Amino acid sequence: MALLTILEYPDPRLKRIAAPVSAFTPDIQTLVKNMADTMYDAPGIGLAATQVDVHKQVIVIDVSTDKSDLKVFINPQIVAASGELLGEEGCLSVPEYYDKVTRAANVTVSAQDAHGKAFTLEAEGLLAVCIQHEMDHLKGKLFVEHLSSLKQMRVKTKMKKRHREMERP
Numbered sequence: 245m246a247l248l249t250i251l252e253y254p255d256p257r258l259k260r261i262a263a264p265v266s267a268f269t270p271d272i273q274t275l276v277k278n279m280a281d282t283m284y285d286a287p288g289i290g291l292a293a294t295q296v297d298v299h300k301q302v303i304v305i306d307v308s309t310d311k312s313d314l315k316v317f318i319n320p321q322i323v324a325a326s327g328e329l330l331g332e333e334g335c336l337s338v339p340e341y342y343d344k345v346t347r348a349a350n351v352t353v354s355a356q357d358a359h360g361k362a363f364t365l366e367a368e369g370l371l372a373v374c375i376q377h378e379m380d381h382l383k384g385k386l387f388v389e390h391l392s393s394l395k396q397m398r399v400k401t402k403m404k405k406r407h408r409e410m411e412r413p
């Protein structure tokens with residue numbers, strides 16, 4: 245098991261745009277495995293490769309309560325979206341901060357699995373929200389960037405304080 249380091253806001257590397265995966269090599273399967281291990285260890289319900297400083301379009305998600313439903317999305321595209329859902333979100337890159345964000349309530353996503361096999365999935369509720377949140381990461385966007393600039397400033401201050409405390413010997 246290999247745990248990867250998760251970048252934290254406002255690290256500028258979280259703003260990088262992820263490139264599509266074109267070759268489904270063993271490296272990609274190892275990345276997926278390590279990302280899943282890192283997500284479960286955190287613990288979290290979703291992780292985008294951007295968060296571990298790998299700028300490829302790779303996402304892992306598991307919204308089950310018993311860690312039994314790992315979903316892998318490579319090169320994801322939202323092909324349909326409907327409804328609206330205001331839900332509380334958090335992010336492993338913004339620890340200990342939660343806030344409400346409006347998302348589509350239902351999404352249809354096309355993606356590839358770790359071996360390059362294409363699939364389409366219809367998602368609703370928490371899974372739909374999680375897919376949109378993780379896909380934002382691949383575009384260099386964090387959930388806090390959906391909030392007001394005042395809130396973003398507060399989160400940034402809170403995170404800087406956290407990082408100062410972590411660096412203290």
Ligand code: NI
Pocket residue numbers: 334335336337377378381387
């Ligand atoms: Ni996140």
